[in-house]
Amino acid sequence: MFMTINRIISDKWQQMTVAVIAIVVFCFWYFLFPFVPVVREMSQLFLWTGDYMMERLVIPGGLAQYLGEMVSQFFLNPFNAALSYSILFVITQRLTYKLFLLFFPSVKTVYCFLFSLLPPVALWGIALLPHIPLTLTMALVMVMGVGCWIMVFSSQLSRQSRLGILCLTLPVMYWLTGPVAVLLVLCCVRWIPVTVTLYAVCVIGSSYLTPYPLEQVAKGIDYDWSGMKQMGTFEEMECDILLRKRDWHQIMMRFHHPESPAVRSAVLLAAYETGQMDQKEFLKSIIVPRYMYGEQSTVFNIGPSFIIVNYGSLSSAFMVSDIAYQLYWPNISQRLSFDAMEYIPNYNKSGRAIRRLVETCIITRQYELAKKYLDILEKTTFYHKWAKSMRPLTDNPQLITNYPFMKKAQECYDNTEDVFFF
Amino acid sequence: MVACTPTPHDVKQSGQEAEIYPDYKDVTIPVNIAPMNFVVRGAEAVEVKAGNLTVRNRGGNVEFGMGEWRKLIEGSDTIEVEVTALKDGQWTAYKRFHWFVVKDSVDSYLSYRLIEPGYSVWSRLQIKQRCVENFEEYTLGDYNLQENRCMNCHTPSSQNPKLSMMYVRGKNGGAILNENGQLRKLDIKTPDMVQSSTYFQFAPSGRYIVFSSNVVVPAVQGLAQKRLEVYDTASDIYVADLKNNKIIRSQLLCSPDQLETFPTFSPDGKYIYYCTSQKVELPQDYKRLKYALARIPFDESTGTIGIEVDTLFTARSVCHPRISPDGERLLFSIQDYGTFPIWHKEADLWMLNLKTGMVDTLKVVNSDMSDTYHSWSSNSRWFVFASKRDDGLYGKPYYCYIDRNGKAHKPFCLPQQDATFYDNCLKSFNAPEIAKGRIPFDAVDVAKTMELTAEPFE
Numbered sequence: 061m062f063m064t065i066n067r068i069i070s071d072k073w074q075q076m077t078v079a080v081i082a083i084v085v086f087c088f089w090y091f092l093f094p095f096v097p098v099v100r101e102m103s104q105l106f107l108w109t110g111d112y113m114m115e116r117l118v119i120p121g122g123l124a125q126y127l128g129e130m131v132s133q134f135f136l137n138p139f140n141a142a143l144s145y146s147i148l149f150v151i152t153q154r155l156t157y158k159l160f161l162l163f164f165p166s167v168k169t170v171y172c173f174l175f176s177l178l179p180p181v182a183l184w185g186i187a188l189l190p191h192i193p194l195t196l197t198m199a200l201v202m203v204m205g206v207g208c209w210i211m212v213f214s215s216q217l218s219r220q221s222r223l224g225i226l227c228l229t230l231p232v233m234y235w236l237t238g239p240v241a242v243l244l245v246l247c248c249v250r251w252i253p254v255t256v257t258l259y260a261v262c263v264i265g266s267s268y269l270t271p272y273p274l275e276q277v278a279k280g281i282d283y284d285w286s287g288m289k290q291m292g293t294f295e296e297m298e299c300d301i302l303l304r305k306r307d308w309h310q311i312m313m314r315f316h317h318p319e320s321p322a323v324r325s326a327v328l329l330a331a332y333e334t335g336q337m338d339q340k341e342f343l344k345s346i347i348v349p350r351y352m353y354g355e356q357s358t359v360f361n362i363g364p365s366f367i368i369v370n371y372g373s374l375s376s377a378f379m380v381s382d383i384a385y386q387l388y389w390p391n392i393s394q395r396l397s398f399d400a401m402e403y404i405p406n407y408n409k410s411g412r413a414i415r416r417l418v419e420t421c422i423i424t425r426q427y428e429l430a431k432k433y434l435d436i437l438e439k440t441t442f443y444h445k446w447a448k449s450m451r452p453l454t455d456n457p458q459l460i461t462n463y464p465f466m467k468k469a470q471e472c473y474d475n476t477e478d479v480f481f482f
Numbered sequence: 483m484v485a486c487t488p489t490p491h492d493v494k495q496s497g498q499e500a501e502i503y504p505d506y507k508d509v510t511i512p513v514n515i516a517p518m519n520f521v522v523r524g525a526e527a528v529e530v531k532a533g534n535l536t537v538r539n540r541g542g543n544v545e546f547g548m549g550e551w552r553k554l555i556e557g558s559d560t561i562e563v564e565v566t567a568l569k570d571g572q573w574t575a576y577k578r579f580h581w582f583v584v585k586d587s588v589d590s591y592l593s594y595r596l597i598e599p600g601y602s603v604w605s606r607l608q609i610k611q612r613c614v615e616n617f618e619e620y621t622l623g624d625y626n627l628q629e630n631r632c633m634n635c636h637t638p639s640s641q642n643p644k645l646s647m648m649y650v651r652g653k654n655g656g657a658i659l660n661e662n663g664q665l666r667k668l669d670i671k672t673p674d675m676v677q678s679s680t681y682f683q684f685a686p687s688g689r690y691i692v693f694s695s696n697v698v699v700p701a702v703q704g705l706a707q708k709r710l711e712v713y714d715t716a717s718d719i720y721v722a723d724l725k726n727n728k729i730i731r732s733q734l735l736c737s738p739d740q741l742e743t744f745p746t747f748s749p750d751g752k753y754i755y756y757c758t759s760q761k762v763e764l765p766q767d768y769k770r771l772k773y774a775l776a777r778i779p780f781d782e783s784t785g786t787i788g789i790e791v792d793t794l795f796t797a798r799s800v801c802h803p804r805i806s807p808d809g810e811r812l813l814f815s816i817q818d819y820g821t822f823p824i825w826h827k828e829a830d831l832w833m834l835n836l837k838t839g840m841v842d843t844l845k846v847v848n849s850d851m852s853d854t855y856h857s858w859s860s861n862s863r864w865f866v867f868a869s870k871r872d873d874g875l876y877g878k879p880y881y882c883y884i885d886r887n888g889k890a891h892k893p894f895c896l897p898q899q900d901a902t903f904y905d906n907c908l909k910s911f912n913a914p915e916i917a918k919g920r921i922p923f924d925a926v927d928v929a930k931t932m933e934l935t936a937e938p939f940e
Binding site: 109111271272273276398399401402407409426428429431432435436 | 598600606621624625626627872873874875876905906908925929
């Protein structure tokens, strides 16, 4: 028995190691940082239409972006996100290992294996940065896959033949995956001056074909959404996921001294929703005079005849939209969902925002507009069913009575005092 | 392809109108317009007969080929359109409608800004120009090349593509003046102005522009009918001499008690027409902001502003006055109050006959949603405006014909190659401006010009 186990371990130790690390990756994302992939999902609106795909394919790195967004749409569920990341970890590790074996056949496999863990671990770390979308990871996986293929396919061919294959593949892969394709030049080290020149021509040429400056094209159009501040702090992201689930008890448990006004406002809302604060006290706490700052500032600051809404990131904008929605302020909720989309660094639309726009349009009786948004959501994977269920309300507004919250919001809206918000 | 598409059989005749989008039923169109492609909502297959042209397709999209469209439209005064559609397994022939073709062409190009109909934050701004005789579109300004700066509406001088201007806002921004394709970057703001130039129009000679300098404040309202209220807390009017880089001022146009805005020259250059309102306490009294239409003389030969102000129209609140090139009609936006009609559902276009003083409320043109911001064609027979009639939020360009009797005809939406384009477009067409030809610069030229130092004005 022991001998059998020993043999299994000695034969399969690499696979077992990778499996263990993959489980660790899964647990990391599912239990520790589930909110980061969720922020990725809410920063996009993946549509199953030809136009959506073509819009991506017409720029360098477009296929990597398309595939990255296709995977990211599943991150609406943190379980899917954790599973996706661990699968990507395994794929990246296996490809890296294969490449090391091909490039360095004389190096011991144990060292190849250990080195092969570095790129997936690095990508794991990068994935923790919300402003780095999945585009870079997908691009790297695709380039490594093609690199393996070139090395295997051309192993029996002459160096010149391999160079020819590379010269044909490099421009194609550059257009599909972006600047990461430069790694393919390593497939033909002797001819690096030629292949790097070809790569440079591709980059410079693509800057003329696309409406992006050369600097952005060279860095990768969708590799890096610079400016993490736009996405929000980890505190905001974590609170947002709980606010979205209306998990009031968790919000109150996790955030005792929040730094963000948006999180502070969410805690106040949670206190009100759990009955720990009455309405009068809650409104007095959440709508504060303009001069309030520090630990007492919230997202709504009141002036003589207007209210200023404070938010400064994607996550806080969504949070304020949710809070305003709970407070039966559909116009403010609508505005914040709209503005949240403007915070998305690569100018994507957001399924979450469009869904909120549908809700507020129905409440405020903008039915034609709601239909336009529903048409779009019906082309998604995860908002499709919900969109179909909401469509009857646009043709038969009286059906809103089947949705008590929206009905109540509409009644409050009809009696709203006309106040300016800035 | 045609052999694979279903053909009508067992057709039921219906007296009802087909549900088509855009609404191209009984519209008047110019002889040089691009194919009027449309979609029949909910159709599984469709057959459309337009004159002697027949189009069949799976699904509801109806697209005409360019060559056959040209032959059809150039050889017809009236085109009868018959729509037969397959829905739920039944073919139905709907009530026929017509396209009335007029020989008065519309100027070939249209420039517009594509912008999200947002609140105070923007992104992905583009200024584009489109040839309305086909579907070609070109970019004049692109957010990618402008660090996502705000760009304001490109306006040609008297529909002349060789003289036009647009603004690029923000740090190191300026007015980008196009003179025969050569671009200049101008800093029109002087220290006495409350803000940089906001709305402008060229003089007919092209030497001067008249512009307003506005402090613009956007505010979100509690009522969705007016999603956003945008008002000016200060605004004044000036004239800029583009030849000598000088600003021409008048106390009558920079009054501390008044808000003066939306200036425009008359076609003969002898008057500046503008809108003016008494200042009120803002934001609390914003509903008392009522802009009147006024004019003041201007002498192009001496570059001087006159001293007599005529008030021409005072009902409700007037915005965007624009006079037809033949000098006969003044088209303007009107709303209950305020100065930003695109956020007012009740905003309509009215037309003042400058000879008779009669006002036409253009019932056939207006909808129950915002209809604003218009631009005339060079022959004064057409104007384009931005309308939110479809859904109340996303503005689209609509063309309207004014015949020789001054009668307005039912407007039509700018046709697109894919008839469902507007369904999926999440941008508004803002500030449409007509031009006689293609604007001779592009977004890269603008980006290069932005690197220059702006020419100051005195």
